[in-house]
Amino acid sequence: MSTASTGSDSDRVDGSETAASRNGALLEVRNLKKYFPVHRGTFIRRISGHVHAVDDVTFKVNPGETLGLVGESGCGKSTTGYSLMHIEEPTSGEVFFEGHDIVQLSVQERRSARRRMQMIFQDPYGSLNPRMTVGQIIEEPLIVHNLYESKADRLSRTQELLELVGLAPYHAARYPHEFSGGQRQRIATARALAVTPTFIVCDEPVSALDVSIQAQIINLLQDLQQDFGVAYLFIAHDLKVVRHISDRVAVMYLGKIVETTVSDELYDRPLHPYTRALLSAVPLPDPDLERKRERIILPGDVPSPINPPSGCNFHPRCPWAQERCSQELPQLETVAPGHEVACHFWKEIEDGGGVPPVSAAIHATSTTPTASPE
Amino acid sequence: MTQNAQSLLQIRDLAVEFSTDDGIVKAVNGVSYEVPAGHAIGIVGESGSGKSVSQLAVMRLIARPAGRITRGEVIFDGENLLEASESGMRRIRGNRISMIFQDPMNSLNPVYTVGRQIEESLRLHQGSSKDEAHARAIELLDLVGIPSPEDRVKDYPHQLSGGMQQRAMIAMAIACNPELLIADEPSTALDVTIQAQVIELLGELREKLNMSVILITHDLALVAGFCDEVAVMYAGYIVEQGPAREIFYNPQHPYTLGLLGSVPDLKSSRDEKLEAIPGVPPDMLALPPGCPYAERCSFARDECLTVVPELQEVGTAHTIRCIVDVKSGALR
Numbered sequence: 001m002s003t004a005s006t007g008s009d010s011d012r013v014d015g016s017e018t019a020a021s022r023n024g025a026l027l028e029v030r031n032l033k034k035y036f037p038v039h040r041g042t043f044i045r046r047i048s049g050h051v052h053a054v055d056d057v058t059f060k061v062n063p064g065e066t067l068g069l070v071g072e073s074g075c076g077k078s079t080t081g082y083s084l085m086h087i088e089e090p091t092s093g094e095v096f097f098e099g100h101d102i103v104q105l106s107v108q109e110r111r112s113a114r115r116r117m118q119m120i121f122q123d124p125y126g127s128l129n130p131r132m133t134v135g136q137i138i139e140e141p142l143i144v145h146n147l148y149e150s151k152a153d154r155l156s157r158t159q160e161l162l163e164l165v166g167l168a169p170y171h172a173a174r175y176p177h178e179f180s181g182g183q184r185q186r187i188a189t190a191r192a193l194a195v196t197p198t199f200i201v202c203d204e205p206v207s208a209l210d211v212s213i214q215a216q217i218i219n220l221l222q223d224l225q226q227d228f229g230v231a232y233l234f235i236a237h238d239l240k241v242v243r244h245i246s247d248r249v250a251v252m253y254l255g256k257i258v259e260t261t262v263s264d265e266l267y268d269r270p271l272h273p274y275t276r277a278l279l280s281a282v283p284l285p286d287p288d289l290e291r292k293r294e295r296i297i298l299p300g301d302v303p304s305p306i307n308p309p310s311g312c313n314f315h316p317r318c319p320w321a322q323e324r325c326s327q328e329l330p331q332l333e334t335v336a337p338g339h340e341v342a343c344h345f346w347k348e349i350e351d352g353g354g355v356p357p358v359s360a361a362i363h364a365t366s367t368t369p370t371a372s373p374e
Numbered sequence: 375m376t377q378n379a380q381s382l383l384q385i386r387d388l389a390v391e392f393s394t395d396d397g398i399v400k401a402v403n404g405v406s407y408e409v410p411a412g413h414a415i416g417i418v419g420e421s422g423s424g425k426s427v428s429q430l431a432v433m434r435l436i437a438r439p440a441g442r443i444t445r446g447e448v449i450f451d452g453e454n455l456l457e458a459s460e461s462g463m464r465r466i467r468g469n470r471i472s473m474i475f476q477d478p479m480n481s482l483n484p485v486y487t488v489g490r491q492i493e494e495s496l497r498l499h500q501g502s503s504k505d506e507a508h509a510r511a512i513e514l515l516d517l518v519g520i521p522s523p524e525d526r527v528k529d530y531p532h533q534l535s536g537g538m539q540q541r542a543m544i545a546m547a548i549a550c551n552p553e554l555l556i557a558d559e560p561s562t563a564l565d566v567t568i569q570a571q572v573i574e575l576l577g578e579l580r581e582k583l584n585m586s587v588i589l590i591t592h593d594l595a596l597v598a599g600f601c602d603e604v605a606v607m608y609a610g611y612i613v614e615q616g617p618a619r620e621i622f623y624n625p626q627h628p629y630t631l632g633l634l635g636s637v638p639d640l641k642s643s644r645d646e647k648l649e650a651i652p653g654v655p656p657d658m659l660a661l662p663p664g665c666p667y668a669e670r671c672s673f674a675r676d677e678c679l680t681v682v683p684e685l686q687e688v689g690t691a692h693t694i695r696c697i698v699d700v701k702s703g704a705l706r
């Protein structure tokens with residue numbers, strides 16, 4: 001894969017020199033918050049509250065690794081991605097990339113850092129400019145970042161990139177609408193790779209695709225990581241996919257990270273009640289197992305992020321919640337190397353075998369008893 | 375899907391086409407299966423494979439004049455619905471056979487309260503009085519797990535969350551105690567934990583009301599715990615069907631094998647590559663003459679390219695449309 005670094009060798013060397021921050025992390029996010037104002041009134045618009053989309057999130061991504069970010073719709077996954085990329089200005093918090101606080105960088109440095117941080121978006125239909133050919137779409141970042149002297153060099157680089165993601169050079173002349181969803185995600189990936197990034201935020205890159213196509217893109221992203229050592233923040237709501245592709249997984253609920261752990265431990269030792277519920281809700285292609293599996297069916301819906309519940313914001317749906325949970329915010333606590341959880345009672349719950357108390361085997365309403373676990 | 379005298383629904387060689395500006399879309403190409411009373415059948419397959427259209431045909435809801443049912447029979451309780459009068463169909467739809475539509479805009483009318491929509495169906499089909507219908511609507515919302523149903527019955531659809539809307543649609547669908555419920559992707563737009571609630575609810579209702587259920591989904595895993603039988607669709611054909619345990623533990627069609635290999639499980643290590651299926655599904659405007667899966671199939675042989683494989687029995691009530699034995703790689 002020597003071809004892909006054409007014209008950018010110097011940049012990569014430069015990148016890895018600065019990559020060594022104090023603890024070796026490529027990206028470090030500290031206490032990131034993003035609140036959106038909620039307005040009320042038609043004529044005199046007043047701010048009546050805030051959506052706590054991302055509420056004090058801290059994590060890091062090491063060079064060449066994949067951190068998965070999983071959670072239900074609206075929990076703040078995309079906003080986390082946008083804020084750390086400064087596509088959305090964070091309300092507060094710090095983002096260190098290759099050891100430097102992005103906010104503090106000079107315009108030029110920030111531009112260069114931007115190049116090494118790229119993003120692939122959720123919607124393969126909306127994220128590509130329909131009036132540009134695929135060749136122009138991939139070439140554009142090369143022009144913006146002034147990476148190649150001549151048009152001819154840029155074109156040969158474009159062709160290389162197309163082949164890298166499993167498309168053909170002749171596809172360069174076509175327009176996005178001529179491609180299927182999976183092919184469009186390949187085009188978006190080629191565009192992100194064009195400028196040899198060290199870090200890519202992948203925001204639900206496969207969610208809109210059919211299962212058989214999802215696997216193609218997942219394999220492609222893994223191959224590219226192996227060949228170029230790029231790190232990913234991989235955002236998705238599908239726990240099976242996230243667990244498969246990630247080295248470590250962070251589980252998010254209502255703007256907060258509730259548990260972070262290495263992928264294997266996520267299945268073997270889930271600790272947060274929400275993680276337990278998510279895992280138990282994932283359907284598995286195994287009829288016998290499915291029939292004897294015990295599900296933790298959570299009552300109710302995800303609450304509004306405008307007035308999130310007090311204390312542990314999961315407490316209204318948590319089968320194990322106690323008095324303390326509605327009053328006191330649990331902090332992330334390290335329970336094993338690389339394994340953090342934010343729950344007051346994780347230890348008691350684990351010691352109790354993770355079986356929800358009887359009262360929890362009740363549905364959203366008292367009238368519909370579950371097929372109770374015998 | 376055995377030949378069963380007690381089958382509530384028998385679909386035989388059903389085919390549906392659409393005329394479009396670009397040509398004829400052969401959306402459903404001769405599908406056959408049976409739904410015995412009280413059974414749940416899962417229909418899975420990727421986007422555009424004909425899952426929804428095949429069920430809309432059962433309900434005689436194919437958009438005309440573009441769409442037409444070109445052949446086949448849909449026998450429901452002894453009567454061929456494809457020959458029924460429109461007024462006869464109106465008595466069956468929403469009453470003896472109910473459908474939860476994939477597109478929610480098709481089901482909940484935004485300008486009427488949820489209660490009113492349920493009540494209307496009850497008054498139409500069951501001749502309930504206004505008060506009876508109202509009381510029953512509250513009962514139904516309660517049954518599907520909507521909290522404070524006395525208040526919610528007065529809500530408009532937009533006042534409910536996605537999960538609640540889905541529950542309200544289920545309440546509406548089961549209002550008249552249908553014998554058959556067709557649920558088209560009832561949980562796809564929902565979050566995993568809410569999806570688990572909805573599927574659990576459908577399972578409970580199925581038992582309580584002794585309904586037959588056809589569950590349509592693109593998520594193969596979702597039907598594993600819910601369905602007795604599974605049909606896998608590809609490009610308008612059922613390429614494999616059989617008892618759920620057969621489909622998951624003894625899959626025989628290369629596409630089913632491919633689908634199962636494409637989905638990561640919860641334990642696989644990162645180093646295990648997914649067995650991705652190469653390529654994309656065929657253009658429905660120009661289906662190839664042979665097996666529609668041949669182009670992507672790692673087992674394909676020259677023989678696969680000329681004629682569409684006939685249905686073959688490979689086990690008890692287990693059939694496939696494939697001429698290759700996936701165990702040996704040889705022709706069957």
Ligand SMILES: Nc1ncnc2c1ncn2[C@@H]1O[C@H](COP(=O)(O)OP(=O)(O)OP(=O)(O)O)[C@@H](O)[C@H]1O
Nearest residue numbers: 036051053072073074075076077078079080237305
């Ligand atoms: N520009 C905005 N203005 C106001 N609220 C917003 C804005 N963008 C996002 N939000 C809100 O912030 C919260 C988090 O949204 P976000 O898109 O980050 O969620 P997500 O986890 O990516 O969800 P999904 O899985 O549906 O993509 C949601 O409640 C959303 O409605």
Ligand SMILES: Nc1ncnc2c1ncn2[C@@H]1O[C@H](COP(=O)(O)OP(=O)(O)OP(=O)(O)O)[C@@H](O)[C@H]1O
Nearest residue numbers: 392399401420421422423424425426427428437658
């Ligand atoms: N009204 C229509 N006019 C023309 N073509 C149609 C029409 N409705 C459906 N089709 C075509 O028929 C084929 C089958 O569509 P169908 O909706 O049954 O797919 P599906 O399996 O339900 O897919 P999905 O998982 O996306 O819902 C598709 O190729 C679709 O484009």
Ligand code: SF4
Nearest residue numbers: 312315318325343344
């Ligand atoms: S802190 Fe309490 S409410 Fe929150 S997850 Fe733990 S037990 Fe449940």
Ligand SMILES: [Mg+2]
Nearest residue numbers: 077078079122
């Ligand atoms: Mg998102």
Ligand SMILES: [Mg+2]
Nearest residue numbers: 425426427476
């Ligand atoms: Mg459909």
